[in-house]
Amino acid sequence: MICASLRQTPCTVFHVKMYFEFLHSESIEDMGYSMSKLEAETELLDGSSSNHGATESARHNIPSHFLDHEIAQLTKLRSGPHENISRILPGKREVPVSTFKMLAAREANYSGRGRFSKADSCHVLSKYLPVNGPWIVDQMATRAYVSQFSADGSLFVAAFQGSHIRIYDVERGWKVHKNILAKSLRWTVTDTSLSPGQRHLVYATMSPIVHIVNVGSAATESLANITEIHDGLDLAADEDDSFGIFSVKFSTDGREVVAGSSDDAIYVYDLEANKLSLRISAHESDVNSVCFADESGHLIYSGSDDNLCKVWDRRCFRAKEKPAGVLMGHLEGITFLDSRGDGRYFISNGKDQAIKLWDIRKMSTKSTWHYEWDYRWMDYPPQTRDLKHPFDHSVATYKGHSVLRTLIRCYFSPEYSTGQRYIYTGSHDTCIYIYDLDQLRRRSFS
Structure with a gap:
């Protein structure tokens, strides 16, 4: 539903x-x-x-x-x-x-x-x-894990555990624009990403192969390799490699795809050359979220269950084989990242029940500080809610929502209508929380 x-x-x-x-x-x-x-x-x-x-x-x-x-x-x-x-x-x-x-x-x-x-x-x-709502747009037999609006808000993508991905035409009364039956699904569709021109969609699952679909075609139904071809982008360097993809994103120019995986790595796939162009052994645990920092494609942000956000500069990576910097502050794993698009600021959602705003000019070297718990079936320990990371270099922290059971997303509000004034997030308590970026308190929620 x-x-x-x-x-x-x-x-x-x-x-x-x-x-x-x-x-x-x-x-x-x-x-x-x-x-x-x-x-x-x-x-x-x-x-x-x-x-x-x-x-x-x-x-x-x-x-x-x-x-x-x-x-x-x-x-x-x-x-x-x-x-x-x-x-x-x-x-x-x-x-x-x-x-x-x-x-x-x-x-x-x-x-x-x-x-x-x-x-x-x-x-x-x-x-x-x-202030209006909620209202039901569609209902499926399985749970939904992923959602995404197109850049202009005209299309909406929803991915379900039962292999279905649906693209809705928002401007035409939420009519189904594309009904995609995913290929080689393992557990669920973990992430999707629309290309900048809204012609293609990539989807990931707990497999090293990411699939790409032409969503600009006339047909509404897209059954993998039956009515349409779902090209597979193989991120595995070896046939014996077995890992899943948690996060996948198009570059701003649509020429590359970046992915974060369960083998603690970041992958970059060159769509024009049709080959894997970069693999980074990035973290010490699952890489739950990745994204390009800006239009240049040089900088990549990553967030992991090792509690760290990292910045990778591809222009000097081959020489150093190290991140450009590490951003510490979360007490638990990172569930999602969203870039402001300027190559300087981004936000992260964490299992420590907090969103953090980062300025990459405050990057530092890695430090270890960890509290063991599992957000999938445990409540967050109340004694840790007010703890602060001893090396927290974030610009601001926003609390009030609940991050449990799944990789809760967070986003900057659109620039063209709000000037990216707000940060909004889902929450385990079924609410949507909206924070005013420059006020260190919850502004509103529904």
Whole structure:
């Protein structure tokens, strides 16, 4: 069952990303979005210095726990109002400019452009969070483990334990665009990735062979090697190799695929040359998540059950055969990574029940610090919840959600509609948690 509340425990974030795909909507309220509590309070304040209608915290000027780091400023540049609007309109600078005054400033042409800039639009739209649902989109006989939106939010991919992968056309009422029957499935489909042009999809399972499907073909049904060919990309260097793939991602140019495996390694496959181009003995345990850092494809991020995030620079790897750096801070294994796309920042979800924000300029050498437990069938030990890694170099930590039983995903919200202002994640308690990147507390959840 594909449900808006992600009630299937093994399922990670299913459709949260569509909550932020509303840049072109005519009426946000009609679409089922509403302001978060803090934003609603801001609208009551209306950006003025008056205390009438203000909340208790606003009247007494109680400070919020804002992140004091360069990324907070970069995020404000992407999701904040034009400086002329902020300067001309009176009011408190620590709260967002109200929607009413943003519209008034646009009509008065305070920005000098006669229209909203991209950041202005993000400032208005990022105030709204989804309030409707949950609703059932589809229902299958087996559990769902994987989900992914296309870059533009028009397609949605869901992968199920019973060999099925379905691609839904979001803009056509969630009609099934492609129904794929996976080949050589072992246990479940562990990960999928859409190519940048949305023409191809790769899927992985607990096998060293990753399969690629042409999803741009006209036929709806795609049965492996019956109605369509599912080409196998063999990552094994030897026929006797036996390992599974936990994570697979396309490069930004669609020419390569990177994968993380159960044999503690990272693999890079060259699609144009049709061969394995790189294998890295990367970690001391399962590599649960990998991704390219930016458009160049030179940097790769990896996260493992050895509690470490690592950065790999392919330009100098062959000379050193070592990671460019190690990022310590998680007390338990890493379940997922998401890059901000700038080659500098990324987030990680951990079995220590925390999301961490990283700046790779703070990389260090490896250190060991471990607490033994198994997240698949054990609750997280309460005595460790408030522990801090002695060498934690993360920029910020976000807590409140639950990471148990499966590899829970986390993502930056889309740049085009929110300026990547939020971090959102699935949770074992069936909720979706949304964190404001520059505020060190949970902003909202549903």
